Amino acid sequence: MKRYLWLLTVLGMTAALLLAACVPVAEEGPEKVEILFWDQFPDVSDQMDALVARFNDSQDGIEVVRESYTTEAMRDVIRTALSSGTGPDLFYYDLGPGFAGVLAQAGLLLPLDEAYTEQGWDQRIYPWTLARSTFDGHVYGVANELEFIGVFYNMRLFEEHGWSIPNTWEELVAMCGPIQEAGLIPLAFTNGSSWPSYHMFSIVMNNKVGRDRLTRMISGIDSWDHPDTVDAIQKFFVDLPAAGCFMDDFDAVSYDDGLALFQTGSAAMLPSGTWLVEALSNPDYTTEPIGFFFLPSIDGNPVVVPGGIGSGWVVSSASEHPDAVLEFLDYLISDEMGTSWVTEINAVPAYPVDTADLDLPALLVLALDIIGSQAESMGYNIDVVVPAGFNQVQWDSFAAIFQGIKTPEEVAAELQAAMDEAIAAGEVVNLTE
Amino acid sequence: MCRPSPGGFIPDGPEWIVTVRPRSLRRSWRRQALPLLFVLPALLVYALFILWPFVNTIYFSLTDWDGAQPVKNFIGLANYREMFADPLMWLSLRHNLIWIALGTLTPVVIGLVLANLVWSGVKGRILFRTIYFMPVVMASVVVGIIWHWIYHPLFGPINEVLRAVGLEEVARGWLGDYDWALYALLLAGLWAYFGFCFVILLAALQGIDMELHDAAMIDGAGSFKRFWHVTVPQLAPVLTMLTAFTLIGGFNVFDIIFVTTRGGPANATDVLATYTYRQAFTLNEAGYGATLTMMITVLSLVASYTFITLRERGQ
Structure with missing residues (x-):
């Protein structure tokens, strides 16, 4: 009896499956092409989801699937992911x-x-950004999120204490004493995570040697092992801490904690840089009135704005749907999106946006x-345009200066050695061309 | 009748050869093949996930691969020559050796003492076991965050206590201090690990022969002598295993350093594993990274083998 029951059950299930296969299914639209999209906007994930959803809703044939990574996580996985085809x-x-x-x-x-010429991107994007993503004569990226570095200041504190924006390096250093006497931290610079020192080196070097010479240094033409480099390093990494401009144990305090102290x-x-605009202008995060000035002139030289591209969009050569990808990329740098970048993400896109x-x-x-x-005349955020080995020297050596185990002269020589190694390995981009 | 054979004498006659010997061979083959068949799946998994990557790592260490290029140029032993001349490798190795010297014996000794105390019948045994073992089950990232907060230069409890008792000059940014950062991390590592030694040793203590203890007590041995001469020798295999395990861990230490200091400041906490990671994934030197990996492997193998051999010889 049991055997018959079992047989009947199997027959019944088979019949049900066959019937299901014969029933006509509801007519569906054309199958959508799926694009996998990885970004580095976990902080504004909801806004990015909304921007992607807007594109998906406007499309019949493309479905963008978004995944968000931190910068570190992206650097860790991207090579393996691309190499393995996933x-x-x-x-x-x-x-x-x-x-x-x-x-x-x-x-x-x-x-x-x-794509640049066919889609008209070359007319839309700031032309100087192309050189930053050109390798072996080909453009591989579309710049997004321009940023520059300077000094944010608390306008209330400046007004209350009668301090004014410094015009020279000497004035900046001279401010540290009175600010400390007022029970405040003069500069909330912290180096617990080591990378902030990259940016500080950039702002001092831009003002010290100017844009043209820095272009030649980054391109491997002029030497980093020079008294001007030594002086720039000495000024920020030795003189400022000696003048009491930083907080105690600043090299063990994280970037976020330094930011919180300022906020x-x-x-x-x-x-710091303009990536903090959202954090410093949103009253949910900062109630203090914040202003901004560029690092003052050094030795009477003109102030050069140290700026660059935060990151940019790049397309995998293994993509099975390059046309769909380019269509989505075109949307990301459209006028409509330009406004969204500014108003929703608080980022500065790499093309003009009408904000009137x-x-x-x-x-x-x-x-x-x-x-x-x-x-067009902006200087450089050095770490963005130099090879990884050069950045590693910055990472290790500036921390070593703070610890008193290396001198500015030694670090300048190490920077040049790293540049020589990168030139030999063909890793240096010539920005003078 | 028998005829001589290399193995002795076998009887004449085709029947014997046809009917007896092959059956014996078949049985013998089955006896040998069957266990092999059972082991095969595990062997395949081992070969696929351990042996194959290991062989690949050896191969990568002989190339200039950057981790992205499809082409890997064979450069012979150039990476090995570079490694032995690399001052940062030696600095990292020195930090590993400090970690091993202080980090191998300490958690085993602490675990042994605590396990013995709890085993001796103290009340709240389960509570102690839970408390001591809790850091072990925490993810390294959590341990890193906890200790990052404990060491925080502005509001960390260590500095707060030091300031409260008038030791302001001792308070410092522990993880940002070139001279102290490694030891500060080592302490965090010990905190996260000693509970493992404790639990293993507590379990091993359950198997101690109490008759020997009683005999020693009758012979007038005090509690320390009983512990040292009766308990510890019986725990020797477990102590060997734990020490070897910790020793290998000392060469492979990575996560707690990576999530707290990433080897900084100024390489003060760099160990071989963090240095390897940086070479392979930050500086695009995957070939050189593989060479450093080989270094870690060889050091771990040699240290473990030497330790276990010496221990066995001592026994």
């Missing part, structure tokens, strides 16, 4: 020679020269104005 079609990545340059030379990225009015100034009718935070307006007017 990586994204489109991703957001550092455009420097040590990052996108390595992937491009390995043939893992799609050259975008044709809560415990520090008068914070040297927009209600924007004052800091963001300032950033947009500066980038709009000085984009």
Whole structure:
């Protein structure tokens, strides 16, 4: 009996399956092409999801699937993911020679020269950004999120104490004493995570040697092992801590803690970049009124705005749907998205955006104005355009100066040695061409 | 009748050869093949996930691969020559040796003492076992965050206590201090690991022969002598295993350093594993990274083999 029951059950299930197969299914639209998209916007993930959803809703044939990574996580997995063929079609990545340059030379990225002309991107994007993502004569990236570095200051504290924005390096150093006497931290610079020292080196070097010479140094033409480099290192990494401009144990305090001290009015100034505009202009995060100035002149030299590309969009050469990817990329750098980058993400895109009718935070307006007017003459955020080995020397050696185990002269020589090694390995991008 | 054979004498006659010897061979083959068949799946998994990557790592260490290029140029022993001339490798190795010297014996000794105390019948045994073992089950990232907070220069409890008792000059940014960062991390590592030794040794103590203890007590041995001469020798195999395990861990230490200091400041906490990671994944020197990996492997193998051999010889 049991055997018959079992047989009947099997027959019944088979019949049900056959019937299900014969029933006509509801007519579906054309199958959508799926694009895997990795970005580095976990902090504004909801906004990014909304931007992607808007694109998906407007499309019949393309479905973008977004995954968000931190910068570190992206650097850890991207090479393996692309090499194994499981990586994204489109991703957001550092455009420097040590990052996108390595992937491009390995043939893992799609050259975008044709796309630039066919889609008219060359008319839309700031032309100077192309050189930053050109390797072996081909453009591999589309710049996004321009940024520059300077000094944020607490306007309330400055006003209350009668301090004014310094015009020279000497004035800046002289401010540290009075600010300390007022019970405040003069500069909320911290180096617990080591990378902030990259940026500080950039702002001092831009003012010390100027844009043209820095271009030649980054391109491997002029030497880093020079008294001017030594002086720039000496000024920020030796003189400022000696003058009491930083907090105690600043090299063990994290970047976020330094930021928090500034946001809560415990520090008068914070040297950092425009990626903090959102954090410093949103009243949910910062109630203090914040202003901005560039690092003052050194030795009477003109102030050079140290700026660059945060990161950019790059396309996997293994993408099975390059046309769909380029269509989505075109959307990401469209006028419509330009406004969204500014208003929703608080980032400065790499192309002009009409902000006349927009209600924007004052800091963001300032950033947009500066980038709009000085984009062509901007200096460099050095770590973005140099090879990874050079950055590693910055990472280790500036911390070593703070610890008193290396001198500025030694570090200048190490920087040049790293540059020589990178030149020999063909990793240096010539920005003079 | 018998005829001589290399193995002795076998009887004449075709029947014997046809009917007896092959059956014996078949049985013998089955006897040998069957266990092999059972072991085969595990062997395949081992070969696929351990042996094959290991062989690949040896191969990569002989190339200039950057981790992305499809082409890997064979450069012979150049990476090995570079490694032995690399001052940062030697600095990292020195940090590993410090970690091993202080980090191998300490958790085993602490675990042994605590396990013996709990085993001796103290009340709240389960509570102690839970408390001591808790750090072991925490992810390294969590341990790193906890200790990052404990060592925080602005509001960390260590500095707060030091300031409260008038030792302001001792308070410092522990993880940012070139001279102290490694030892600060080592302490965090010990905190996260000694519970493992404790639990293993507590389990091993359950198997101690109490008759020997009673006999020693009758002979007038005090509690320390009983512990040293009766308990510890019976725990020798477990102590060997734990020490070898910790020793290998000392060469492979990575996660707690990576999540707290990433080898900084100024390489003060770099060990071979963090240095290897940086070479392979940050500086795009995958070939050189593989060479450093070989170094870690060889050191771990040699240290473990030497220790276990010496221990066995001592026994």
